[in-house]
Amino acid sequence: MGKRFITVAGNIGVGKSTLTRMLSEYLCWQPFYEAVDDNPYLADFYQDMRRWSFHSQIFFLSRRLRHHRQIVDYPSTVVQDRTVYEDAEIFARNLYQQGLMAERDYASYREMYEAIKAFLPPPDLVIYLRASVPTLLERIRLRGRDYEQGIDPAYLEQLNILYEEWIESFTLCPVLTVPSDELDFVHNGSHLELIATRVLEKLQGKEVVSFAQAVAESREGN
Secondary structure: OOOOEEEEEEOOOOOHHHHHHHHHHHHOOEEEOOOOOOOOOHHHHHHOHHHHHHHHHHHHHHHHHHHHHHHHHOOOOEEEEOOHHHHHHHHHHHHHHOOOOOHHHHHHHHHHHHHHHOOOOOOOEEEEEEOOHHHHHHHHHHHOOHHHOOOOHHHHHHHHHHHHHHHHHOOOOOEEEEEOOOOOOOOOHHHHHHHHHHHHHHHOOOOOOOHHHHHHHHHHHO
């Protein structure tokens, strides 16, 4: 297929980093991971979102743009953990709507984002991991980051709403939606194989059978 640029999108705790790693190992692709643990503002952000929202989002945007440039220049197929679009369309937008980012800061952020986005080559495929809030909360608990343990379920639900709105209107490249409540690609090798197969089919422009149908057929076969 030649070089391809795949990116994994989805809410906090849905399994983006894990799927990025597992797909990279399974298909011998190069992973690019989200900058989370080295964000110097993130712990402060979870303690006081109103004060630190702009700082945290600018860090994420700058790091994502750097990764995007590196990915475009990379000689072989790459899988990116979280897209540059989510920072603006989901997280910054939510902070502004919730009154946690000042209008002046949000306007400056959007102006920077829109100006840079116009020059960015889009990915070849977005893999969207969809999960309910209970699933997200359980996975957040299991990965054990202290600063995430107090995340409000209502915050995750609002992000889910924005994700669905964004995916519904996203047209820059094809999207493969993975029902993460039903597919346990971490503990079930057949689920990882199923996702990898669907990714390759999508990249080749083939018509992709729904995951629900595939899972149902797999259960019937067992």
